[in-house]
Amino acid sequence: xxxxxxxxxxxxxxxxxxxxxxxxxxxxxxxxxxxxxxxxxxxxxxxxxxxxxxxxxxxxxxxxxxxxxxxxxxxxxxxxxxxxxxxxxxxxxxxxxxxxxxxxxxxxxxxxxxxxxxxxxxxxxxxxxx
Amino acid sequence: xxxxxxxxxxxxxxxxxxxxxxxxxxxxxxxxxxxxxxxxxxxxxxxxxxxxxxxxxxxxxxxxxxxxxxxxxxxxxxxxxxxxxxxxxxxxxxxxxxxxxxxxxxxxxxxxxxxxxxxxxxxxxxxxxxxxxxxxxxxxxxxxxxxxxxxxxxxxxxxxxxxxxxxxxxxxxxxxxxxxxxxxxxxxxxxxxxxxxxxxxxxxxxxxxxxxxxxxxxxxxxxxxxxxxxxxxxxxxxxxxxxxxxxxxxxxxxxxxxxxxxxxxxxxxxxxxxxxxxxxxxxxxxxxxxxxxxxxxxxxxxxxxxxxxxxxxxxxxxxxxxxxxxxxxxxxxxxxxxxxxxxxxxxxxxxxxxxxxxxxxxxxxxxxxxxxxxxxxxxxxxxxxxxxxxxxxxxxxxxxxxxxxxxxxxxxxxxxxxxxxxxxxxxxx
Numbered sequence: 001x002x003x004x005x006x007x008x009x010x011x012x013x014x015x016x017x018x019x020x021x022x023x024x025x026x027x028x029x030x031x032x033x034x035x036x037x038x039x040x041x042x043x044x045x046x047x048x049x050x051x052x053x054x055x056x057x058x059x060x061x062x063x064x065x066x067x068x069x070x071x072x073x074x075x076x077x078x079x080x081x082x083x084x085x086x087x088x089x090x091x092x093x094x095x096x097x098x099x100x101x102x103x104x105x106x107x108x109x110x111x112x113x114x115x116x117x118x119x120x121x122x123x124x125x126x127x128x129x130x
Numbered sequence: 131x132x133x134x135x136x137x138x139x140x141x142x143x144x145x146x147x148x149x150x151x152x153x154x155x156x157x158x159x160x161x162x163x164x165x166x167x168x169x170x171x172x173x174x175x176x177x178x179x180x181x182x183x184x185x186x187x188x189x190x191x192x193x194x195x196x197x198x199x200x201x202x203x204x205x206x207x208x209x210x211x212x213x214x215x216x217x218x219x220x221x222x223x224x225x226x227x228x229x230x231x232x233x234x235x236x237x238x239x240x241x242x243x244x245x246x247x248x249x250x251x252x253x254x255x256x257x258x259x260x261x262x263x264x265x266x267x268x269x270x271x272x273x274x275x276x277x278x279x280x281x282x283x284x285x286x287x288x289x290x291x292x293x294x295x296x297x298x299x300x301x302x303x304x305x306x307x308x309x310x311x312x313x314x315x316x317x318x319x320x321x322x323x324x325x326x327x328x329x330x331x332x333x334x335x336x337x338x339x340x341x342x343x344x345x346x347x348x349x350x351x352x353x354x355x356x357x358x359x360x361x362x363x364x365x366x367x368x369x370x371x372x373x374x375x376x377x378x379x380x381x382x383x384x385x386x387x388x389x390x391x392x393x394x395x396x397x398x399x400x401x402x403x404x405x406x407x408x409x410x411x412x413x414x415x416x417x418x419x420x421x422x423x424x425x426x427x428x429x430x431x432x433x434x435x436x437x438x439x440x441x442x443x444x445x446x447x448x449x450x451x452x453x454x455x456x457x458x459x460x461x462x463x464x465x466x467x468x469x470x471x472x473x474x475x476x477x478x479x480x481x482x483x484x485x486x487x488x489x490x491x492x493x494x495x496x497x498x499x500x501x502x503x504x505x506x507x508x509x510x511x512x513x514x515x516x517x518x519x520x521x522x523x524x525x526x527x528x529x530x531x532x533x534x535x536x537x538x539x540x541x542x543x544x545x546x547x548x549x550x551x552x553x554x555x556x557x558x559x
Contacts, residue, residue: 006314008383014141018173020498048274068314080499085479090453094437097388098333099386101331109339119502123483124474
């Protein structure tokens with residue numbers, strides 16, 4: 001299903017933002033809020049996983065229903081999950097399209113990656129000794 | 131021990147009425163703060179000591195070694211990028227600018243992916259704003275546009291707007307009309323008197339329609355503009371014109387959406403239009419605790435608020451070219467110093483990935499996503515928790531952050547000063 005990806009802050013994201021290696025942060029930053037009607041069209045339930053794809057790549061997220069999200073849109077908290085698929089093009093302004101990235105959403109059985117795994121996918125090495 | 135009037139350094143509200151209870155050098159209770167403040171003070175897990183990435187993992191190193199190696203990385207770089215600065219105090223930010231000037235670096239702060247476009251608009255048409263105290267005491271019409279303070283600035287409405295008792299609005303909520311404009315029905319929208327749900331990317335058109343109506347040209351407006359009915363637009367314009375004092379607060383819904391800084395320019399021009407009828411102000415809801423301060427400090431020292439390039443030996447500013455995401459996207463920088471921020475998590479993947487290809491040094495109290503991309507991470511104090519310093523609230527009011535406890539970490543300003551001294555042959559800034 002073609003959608004527009006919107007990102008923004010949430011309280012759980014803000015409260016765990018300094019603990020990016022935690023399971024809690026991973027859970028809140030990898031939640032994908034969809035309109036319940038769109039979830040029905042995709043044949044998915046609360047807690048099912050979706051694969052969200054853009055020309056920049058793809059990411060697996062957990063679907064959560066949200067009445068406030070318009071049909072044809074998805075909402076993901078700002079962070080490494082959303083940024084994994086957002087284009088780095090800024091159209092000469094310095095600001096990427098954090099709120100208007102076109103995406104393709106489909107159901108999947110693939111697992112959710114941790115923040116450490118996402119960073120290692122781009123050449124990083126996680127530090128988890130704290 | 132009870133510490134009163136503590137400032138929370140998390141978001142741009144910089145709430146300065148917190149009460150913290152400390153016991154044996156630890157914070158054990160936070161009062162008056164929101165859940166973000168509580169988490170900031172209570173769940174403050176730090177990186178214990180400087181670390182360096184090796185072939186096989188991570189090793190602990192001394193502060194002296196980490197500082198020396200950082201200075202060497204910066205000295206050897208042809209095009210270093212110094213990025214972040216918004217979660218620390220002005221004292222550290224100013225040394226950052228001195229380092230950038232000394233080594234001909236690009237220095238950028240987090241407003242580049244936050245309210246950078248708002249600054250571009252303000253540079254075009256000015257900023258009819260005021261302090262939050264004025265809004266609290268006078269505003270009877272509040273508009274949140276593309277902003278969700280319930281989630282991002284949880285006490286904004288209780289301290290300054292919707293629920294705050296003001297000198298000229300003693301009945302608080304009963305005397306204030308709250309309008310929320312958003313593409314999503316957020317929790318903020320749920321408490322609004324008027325919720326205007328617009329189609330994604332329709333902000334510019336809706337501002338233009340409101341400007342036309344306020345000018346008395348409602349007849350040119352079609353039945354619907356970006357999903358908003360003409361009737362509602364006329365109603366909103368009337369509420370605004372009848373206000374004694376109106377205040378618009380806008381968020382990243384405008385800066386990150388299609389049109390970017392042009393959306394904000396149109397919002398400011400609507401504010402200008404409304405001032406022909408009554409008093410109206412407009413201000414961005416700034417995110418990081420001291421992101422406004424980074425704009426202030428950069429501007430005093432270089433003339434520009436962010437994205438400042440010293441490669442020419444003078445300050446040069448060209449957002450879209452000298453902004454951090456663009457420099458990383460083009461793979462242009464050959465070393466990076468990241469202070470008090472987390473581009474690994476907050477930049478698009480292609481930009482963040484470049485940090486792992488070059489020697490990147492992080493100076494930050496916490497392990498974050500950028501740690502994994504770095505070569506060296508140096509832990510430091512957190513401004514407002516174990517370091518005092520100056521921060522700027524979202525309305526430009528400087529507030530002194532307090533040192534509440536001592537955790538034995540060096541101040542980031544102190545670390546940066548040592549790096550500067552090494553780069554400058556022992557001479558301070």
